Amino acid sequence: xxxxxxxxxxxxxxxxxxxxxxxxxxxxxxxxxxxxxxxxxxxxxxxxxxxxxxxxxxxxxxxxxxxxxxxxxxxxxxxxxxxxxxxxxxxxxxxxxxxxxxxxxxxxxxxxxxxxxxxxxxxxxxxxxxxxxxxxxxxxxxxxxxxxxxxxxxxxxxxxxxxxxxxxxxxxxxxxxxxxxxxxxxxxxxxxxxxxxxxxxxxxxxxxxxxxxxxxxxxxxxxxxxxxxxxxxxxxxxxxxxxxxxxxxxxxxxxxxxxxxxxxxxxxxxxxxxxxxxxxxxxxxxxxxxxxxxxxxxxxxxxxxxxxxxxxxxxxxxxxxxxxxxxxxxxxxxxxxxxxxxxxxxxxxxxxxxxxxxxxxxxxxxxxxxxxxxxxxxxxxxxxxxxxxxxxxxxxxxxxxxxxxxxxxxxxxxxxxxxxxxx
Numbered sequence: 001x002x003x004x005x006x007x008x009x010x011x012x013x014x015x016x017x018x019x020x021x022x023x024x025x026x027x028x029x030x031x032x033x034x035x036x037x038x039x040x041x042x043x044x045x046x047x048x049x050x051x052x053x054x055x056x057x058x059x060x061x062x063x064x065x066x067x068x069x070x071x072x073x074x075x076x077x078x079x080x081x082x083x084x085x086x087x088x089x090x091x092x093x094x095x096x097x098x099x100x101x102x103x104x105x106x107x108x109x110x111x112x113x114x115x116x117x118x119x120x121x122x123x124x125x126x127x128x129x130x131x132x133x134x135x136x137x138x139x140x141x142x143x144x145x146x147x148x149x150x151x152x153x154x155x156x157x158x159x160x161x162x163x164x165x166x167x168x169x170x171x172x173x174x175x176x177x178x179x180x181x182x183x184x185x186x187x188x189x190x191x192x193x194x195x196x197x198x199x200x201x202x203x204x205x206x207x208x209x210x211x212x213x214x215x216x217x218x219x220x221x222x223x224x225x226x227x228x229x230x231x232x233x234x235x236x237x238x239x240x241x242x243x244x245x246x247x248x249x250x251x252x253x254x255x256x257x258x259x260x261x262x263x264x265x266x267x268x269x270x271x272x273x274x275x276x277x278x279x280x281x282x283x284x285x286x287x288x289x290x291x292x293x294x295x296x297x298x299x300x301x302x303x304x305x306x307x308x309x310x311x312x313x314x315x316x317x318x319x320x321x322x323x324x325x326x327x328x329x330x331x332x333x334x335x336x337x338x339x340x341x342x343x344x345x346x347x348x349x350x351x352x353x354x355x356x357x358x359x360x361x362x363x364x365x366x367x368x369x370x371x372x373x374x375x376x377x378x379x380x381x382x383x384x385x386x387x388x389x390x391x392x393x394x395x396x397x398x399x400x401x402x403x404x405x406x407x408x409x410x411x412x413x414x415x416x417x418x419x420x421x422x423x
Contacts, residue, residue: 018192019130019192019193020143020146020147022188022189022192023123023126023127023130023131023147024127024146025185026090026122026123026124026126026185026189027123027124027127027128027147027150028150028153028154029093029123029178029181029185030066030120030124030359031154031158032154032158032178032181033062033116033117033120033178034062034158034241035154035158035159035162035241036158036159036161036162036177036178037162037171037174037175038158038159038162038245039159039162039163039260040162040166040171040174043170043171044058044171048103048105048106048109049106050105054106054110055106056366056367057110058106058109059113059366060363060366060367061110061111061113062113062114062117063117063359063362063363063366064114064117064359064363065113065114065115065116065117065118065120065121066117066120066124066359067121067356067357067358067359067360067362067363068118068121068360069089069117069119069120069121070121070124070125070352070354070356070359071355071356072352073089073125073126073348073352074125074126074129074348074350074351074353074355075213075214075348075349075352076348077125077129077197077348078129078213078346078347078348078349079202081196081197081202082126082129082133082193082195082196082197082348083193083194083195083196085122085126086123086126086189086193087186087189087190087193088119088122089118089119089120089121089122089123089126090119090120090122090123090182090186090189091119092115092118092119092122093116093119093120093122093123093182094119094182094183094186095115095119096112096113096115096118096119097112097116097175097176097178097179097182098176098179099112099115100113100116100175100179101173101175101176101179102172117359120182123185124355125348125355126348126351127147128147128347128351128354128355129197129347129348129350129351130193130196131143131147131340132340132341132343132347132350132351133196133197133347134196146278147333153267153271157264159259159260159263159264160260162174163257163260197348201345213346213349214349214353216346217343217346217349217350217353218353220343221398221399221400222338222398222399222400223339223343223350225394225395225397225398225399226335226336226338226395226399227350227353227354227357228357228390228391228395228398229290229294229331229335229392229399230331230332230335230336230339230354230358230391231354231357231358231361232361232387232388232390233293233294233297233331233332233335233387233391234328234358234361234362235361235362235383235387236297236301236324236383236384236387236388236391237324237325237328238361238362239365239368239369239380239383239387240321240324240380242365242366242369243377243380244259244321244380245259246375247317247377248263248318250375251312251376251377252312252314252317262318265322266318266321266322267325269322269323269325269326270326270328270329270332271329272329273326273327273328273329274329274332276329277289277329277330277333277334278333281333281334281337286334286337286338287334287401289330289334290330290331290334290335290338292327292330293327293328293329293330293331294327294331294391294392294395296323296326296327296330297328297331297388297391297392298388298389298392300320300323300327300388301324301381301384301385301387301388302385303320304317304320304321304377304380304384305381305382305384305385306381307381308376308377308378308380308381312377317377324388336354338399339354365383365387368383369383
């Protein structure tokens, strides 16, 4: 029998503004938890009596937890629904943030950061799944575009806000702030989120069915193509995020304050383009926007590598940083929308693979771009070009135009019916 707690799409749409705002804020916890404490790294190393690598490990463990958590929570939600995993995950994230705030050493902090990422994964993976449950076609692309916009606004605010919090109350106050914010969102979710996955659409049969569904989703060539397009593009972005503090401050000689402003302005570029992409959803084909974004990303990354090899001139590189980030605004929301359309009723699983690969790649990229030391931008340039090309190659070779890839066409039923019958 249908689950009475499962709200039909029409009911969700009546409160979609509040729901989407909550989901967007939960999704933004990932970038906030990464960027908010970046200015505190030197002080944390001294306070915890550890090295820079020891502090960096706290970011790596968070990213691993964020990635693996999505791989577990997404398929789980396809079987038991979205609401319970979302609430449990956010409460775990809030509790782990408190442990981070009182951690006496780097080892405990790294472990708590892993749990923080594991719990925070619920908001990231289930926000996309809930959108896929309640909207299709252009509507889904617009809503996922809103999630993307909020996520890319977070890096604009985080370094500036983090610097202010740290200056006023120290680095531990960053985690107390995160704990309070996450607890507030947990309570909001408790009263503001209804179940969106109907009982008849849930997977049954435990781990065997889950593994079968995972195989069905990954065997969909279009889904895999959009998945890799998104994740490789994100890896290119994270190459910039990981290397930019050293390049902009150590090589270009800008102060911490000016670095924060440059970082914020570059993040603003992807925000603006994401807004444009959301406005164009349903009017311009999603694949057209993705293609434009990929071409610009490859050209900008190639330009950055050329300038990195020829002395790292400040103005051209700062311009190309902004252009590269702006190009991603046409890729992220649209590639996510098309991937989840292909996943159909298994959107939790589809979102899980997307999120897991996204953050596992990010965790791997962070140390790679530092292999050449703190005085060269070449590893970053090589990584950005490589990942931009991999995104373009995945898109060209794996994806094909389908009815769900056309602007304004919300008919994804053939895809979903095929997936349902396969499971």
